[in-house]
Amino acid sequence: MGNDTTWTDNALGRKVPSRIAGKPCRSFLGAFIDSTQAKHEKTKNGQLRRSSGMTQRQKPNKLVASWDELFERLNIQDGATISFHHHLRNGDRIVNEVVGRLAAKGVCDLTLAPSALFPVHNALLPYIRSGVITKIEGSMNGTIGAACSRGEIPKTCVLRSHGGRQRAIQEGDLPIDVAFIAAPCADSFGNANGLYGPSACGPLGYAKPDSEYAHQVVVITDNLVPYPCSSWSIFGGNVDYVLQVESIGDSSQIVSGTTLLTKSPTQLVIARLAARFIEAAGIMQEGFSFQAGAGSISLATIVFLAERMRKAGVKASFAHGGATKVLVDLLKEGLLGSIVDLQSFDLDAVRSCAENARHIESDPYSSYGPYARGCVANMLDVAVLGATEIDLDFNVNVVTHSDGMLLHGIGGHSDVCSSAGCTIITAPSFRKRIPIIKEQVTTITCPGEAVDVLITERGISINPNREDLIWRAKKFDLPCVDIAQQMNDVYRITGKPEKPRFTELPVALVEWRDGSIIDTVWQMAE
């Protein structure tokens, strides 16, 4: 100890260092006096640390009586960023409710940070036009995306994958003022899950980063249960306020995925071919793992893959991503060791998530976190995904259509593509008259280096950098087609589409998982 150590007396009169070995120390002030004083100070990770709300020995009272009381306590200012999750899908009532109430209070210039939006959120359009919402970060779908494309959202928006969103929140790139978390089941302390109650939706993980890093966190529930709520996806310790409402969502709309096998002959041809490829490529080994979304082709691929697994006597260790009845049935059958579920697409999945210990609820950090030391997606052997466009370099577009209109979010697409052992894009070679293979995609959301295989009804195109897969496909006599050949074959049928026309105005930036900008979405001309 030398000069870099100094001493003082604390509140109890004890001699304690105010600095030791050069490092400053805080002196004890009292059991209920926060020695840090500062609210919202930054930790060395750049994270925002919130000071304790506990100034005395007490059971925290987080329950607020009404929306009015809630907004009084939150004191949301113009220019604030508010966030939401999308587990209630098209049944969600909370996003529209919150924005509507803030608009009524005259709050404007809000940044909306949803993990995804659905058609029900088209009701936000008037608030975009009136300046209540001036920016969206995360995901823009359908009508809201189209409004963005037309340049109706004043500030340049940001599109992120689920993993990218988690990273941006953790790193402080997306500071959230208030996170509104609709919870199908919660207690007065703020512990919450999505498993039980009239609005049960399964996992609640997309709200987890928001609950951990937002300045203020509100849990809104229509199913307040006595403390402690059994199993918590959202930790009450992260929650500031709890509001009880009549209904957070329309349960009939919460689950919108269809579990019926598609009748589209083209989709069935693609799905059969994808399943055949997965087996022939040697991926369908005992204990392998896969992710396939809830799109018609992905679902059908799982059905045909399961047929092959039965025939070959092979079991998969786990499936990842959105859960459906198809996966739940495979889990029950024993063909699947477990389901790692980020989002339930139907009631069978919701029930299974609540009841089956092998149906594991996940969150964006665990599933897709770019700065995690590996995520669930890294453990995948194969992923079957969709795309709106793919180009000759295998670059993929999942956000804009060929006419330039922004219509979809990225979801977990980039995260899975760049993590799974083999990434397969399945899509019809043309939709209506619009080819999906182009010289250049309208928007790049995922670089070709992370995309291995394209499967259409016309055959299998394999990225030249996957010689191993090319060799396997040849060996098993699969119908391989050069991607340029596919494009030209389709052009011959459809004609070559005109190029979409844009203005000079950027309407949204597409972030790669690490926060770097991979592409710009431009305002559509006219």
Added chain:
Amino acid sequence: MSNSEQSEAGFLSKSDCIVRYEPSQEPLSIEVRSSVRALFETQIRQCVLRIFQEFDVTKGRIAIEDDGALDLVISARVEAVLRQAGYLSQMKTMSPEKGKYGVSLVSSNGAGFTQSSRRVRLYMPGDQPHFAVNADFYGADILIFDLEDSVAQSRKCEARILVRRFLENSFLFRKSARAVRINPLSTEESMLDLAEIVPAKPDIVLLPKCETADDIKRLDALLSEHENRCGTMPGGIQIMPIIETAKGVLAARGIACASKRTSGLCFGYEDFSRDIQSSSDILGKALLMHSGSMHQIDSLLARETIVLAARAAGIEPYDSSYGDIDNTEGLLMSCYEARALGFAGKSVIHPSQIPYVRKAFMPTAEELHQAQAIVAAYEESFSTGKGAIVVDGQMVDIPVVEKARRIIEEFDYGE
């Protein structure tokens, strides 16, 4: 030009368009509404203009409501409204269009289809383009454009125009043979059907309600007449009679031998049971059996007769379709039954039925081995650059390799 009323063709459904034409003395105006307008408006307009030039029409108003129809479909719809309005094409013969990329679209792939590769025949309504656009990938051996029962009387004209346009774009059908089911010879429609489609060279013409050997002889002569008219060698188009009446069954033997063009005998159950006034349903209901398992007991003798007539003539017998699209188990039973009776294949009315028929009519192990030998020999010649290949004394060309590949693929579908 006979009337000044508005004419209309097409449907407002995916891959199709509705075209309305109203004659007037004003210069031609084209209105385009389309779900793919941003990307294809220019091409849609060019396509419309091309057809108007073909018909040498420069006046009137045309409106298109489009949901992603291909050029060939738009062409067919525009042609239909012009012909309804009384105009005639000014082109000498309907010569097949040149492909967009300078490649002629004329080719006949009928040659590659040998007798044994016809397990599945897919019926598609001739007035709707939706399935036809991608039908080559559905796994059917023969694609049947239907001009008969699935097309309403008022749509017959536009249907045969659409079918002709599909036939002309034969590059869309590299794997499957192209067939047309025309209307029965007793109808006037059948004459119009043949005049329209023969120049576009379908591989096969299916004749419904075939009842006598004379029907076939007449059709043979008509085909030759049309083939001569458009300067192609007579005999290229095959005939498949559909036997679906009591009279037809009793004449099956003569029908099977009536023409060299005849390459298979088809059975049509629905019309047959109506014709003989049977009610096999009663039995099925009484026994609470799966529809599919021996449900067509009323047709047992007819079907066996057709099998015998076909086999005796050295051609293949094909069974009727299975109508309950959602009942895959019933479909499979019905296929196994057909195979047990000696049929070489079955027709389907929806593409989702195809894998089940393929499965039921899966090739034998012997066929599989031969197919594997052919593919192996072909691959080897490919790498060594050797020209002609012969396997088991058979010349191996591309269609043979394609067929071999399909047999291998079929095996993959099995249990």
